[in-house]
Amino acid sequence: MELRVSYNRYLMAKALTSSLLGMDQGELSAIISEAGEPAYRAKQIMDAVYRQRVETLEEVSTLPQQFRERLAQSGVTVGAARIEKKFVSVDGTVRYLIGFADGQSVETVWMPEGDGGEAGDGSEAGEEAESSGIGTSGAKAQFRETGLNAGLEGLPRPDQHHPDQEHPTQNRNRQNQGRPGGSTICISSQVGCAVDCQFCLTALLGVKRNLTAGEIVGQVCAVLKDQVVSPPEDRINLVFMGMGEPFLNYENFIKASRLLVEGVGIAERRMTVSTAGIVPRIHDFGREAIRPKLAISLNAPNDTLRTRLMPLNKKWNLEMLMTAAREFPLRTREWITFEYVLLGGVNDRAENAKEVAELLRGLRCKVNLIALNPGPGIDFTTPGAEQVGVFQQILRDAGIPAFVRRPRGRDIYAACGQLKRTVEVATSPELQIQSISPATGG
Numbered sequence: 473m474e475l476r477v478s479y480n481r482y483l484m485a486k487a488l489t490s491s492l493l494g495m496d497q498g499e500l501s502a503i504i505s506e507a508g509e510p511a512y513r514a515k516q517i518m519d520a521v522y523r524q525r526v527e528t529l530e531e532v533s534t535l536p537q538q539f540r541e542r543l544a545q546s547g548v549t550v551g552a553a554r555i556e557k558k559f560v561s562v563d564g565t566v567r568y569l570i571g572f573a574d575g576q577s578v579e580t581v582w583m584p585e586g587d588g589g590e591a592g593d594g595s596e597a598g599e600e601a602e603s604s605g606i607g608t609s610g611a612k613a614q615f616r617e618t619g620l621n622a623g624l625e626g627l628p629r630p631d632q633h634h635p636d637q638e639h640p641t642q643n644r645n646r647q648n649q650g651r652p653g654g655s656t657i658c659i660s661s662q663v664g665c666a667v668d669c670q671f672c673l674t675a676l677l678g679v680k681r682n683l684t685a686g687e688i689v690g691q692v693c694a695v696l697k698d699q700v701v702s703p704p705e706d707r708i709n710l711v712f713m714g715m716g717e718p719f720l721n722y723e724n725f726i727k728a729s730r731l732l733v734e735g736v737g738i739a740e741r742r743m744t745v746s747t748a749g750i751v752p753r754i755h756d757f758g759r760e761a762i763r764p765k766l767a768i769s770l771n772a773p774n775d776t777l778r779t780r781l782m783p784l785n786k787k788w789n790l791e792m793l794m795t796a797a798r799e800f801p802l803r804t805r806e807w808i809t810f811e812y813v814l815l816g817g818v819n820d821r822a823e824n825a826k827e828v829a830e831l832l833r834g835l836r837c838k839v840n841l842i843a844l845n846p847g848p849g850i851d852f853t854t855p856g857a858e859q860v861g862v863f864q865q866i867l868r869d870a871g872i873p874a875f876v877r878r879p880r881g882r883d884i885y886a887a888c889g890q891l892k893r894t895v896e897v898a899t900s901p902e903l904q905i906q907s908i909s910p911a912t913g914g
């Protein structure tokens with residue numbers, strides 16, 4: 473009893489300077505009971521914060537005015553994330569710059585038609601993506617898509633104009649109903665990243681700090697609100713593939729996943745976390761009761777090449793990584809996804825594809841191929857569509873489902889590995905983008 477009281481005091485003290493976003497039912501219950509309010513208020517706050525996505529305490533109309541004032545007086549805020557900038561791509565992708573109380577910011581990406589990454593993963597979302605023909609219905613269709621999208625020739629021309637560009641959030645309400653697989657939000661887990669992948673722009677930032685669970689969930693709430701969509705009515709997929717390494721911010725990432733399921737209402741099977749290969753955390757992750765699906769950034773088929781591209785391979789080499797993958801407790805109809813960034817002349821040769829097939833033999837998995845998304849300071853080239861197709865075919869011939877991720881929002885630096893809080897896309901000489909007008913959201 474004594475312990476419980478002091479725990480409650482501790483939580484109350486914490487609440488003095490903290491935000492409701494990021495708190496779970498248990499934490500809210502503790503605050504409520506300390507305040508002498510009825511227990512059902514915790515559920516009311518959960519609903520207001522995660523379902524209605526309120527931004528201020530005044531908006532929580534289910535709470536008595538007096539209680540709202542008391543909360544405000546003791547320093548409690550909603551702690552909603554703020555959209556600082558918004559860039560809209562010609563392909564409909566939106567890159568958000570989202571700011572937090574201490575002035576730090578991260579990027580979050582909205583892909584109205586998904587990114588094809590969910591295809592073929594054995595999940596419900598994957599099946600929908602396949603049946604809707606999103607680049608997954610057999611090798612032939614996939615190859616056609618590769619031809620369209622792989623390589624720089626897939627970049628939208630600067631003179632192409634997206635009809636939604638001036639009014640990006642209008643007409644989006646329920647827009648993803650037309651696409652059975654739903655839309656995808658790509659969220660960040662850290663400000664910057666400590667994993668020094670040689671082909672990734674985020675790596676150039678280094679890591680500034682971990683995001684709190686509230687800041688991770690806050691990105692989702694801000695984007696859902698801006699896009700006027702709401703799960704589960706709207707089909708929303710989530711990928712933890714933005715800035716940062718989720719498994720180096722493990723506790724907050726796991727807590728955020730639970731809040732996204734229990735609070736926001738996004739199903740576990742619609743979420744995927746990608747790790748560069750933090751092996752001990754892969755083992756931990758397999759033991760979680762509530763967890764997204766697992767994706768592993770493989771990117772190279774042997775230790776020599778992988779260590780060159782991803783220095784963390786020195787610490788957790790391919791043998792350790794593949795052991796963790798083989799031991800990973802998959803659920804019924806769940807597959808592991810391996811991501812493989814194709815770098816021209818470096819890891820995209822036929823012999824590399826054969827090595828990958830050998831490495832993954834017998835694993836319940838699929839491979840997502842990503843042709844390098846270029847960026848300033850990145851010393852690799854994007855392979856051509858033909859090379860990507862050959863690589864994919866070798867994997868498929870070996871019985872491994874392989875898909876090509878369509879690059880989304882390359883023109884606004886929103887694609888995989890391009891998240892660097894770039895605000896100067898309109899003048900970027902590398903891509904000569906004239907068609908992008910950064911629109912301030914919020």
Ligand code: SAH
Binds near residue numbers: 667669712713746845
């Ligand atoms: N840190 C996590 C998640 C973020 S990166 C991880 O490494 O998995 C998400 C994916 O983008 C990873 O598979 C990564 O290998 C890939 N990626 C990074 N830079 C890229 C680039 N320039 N072009 C294409 N994909 C890239």
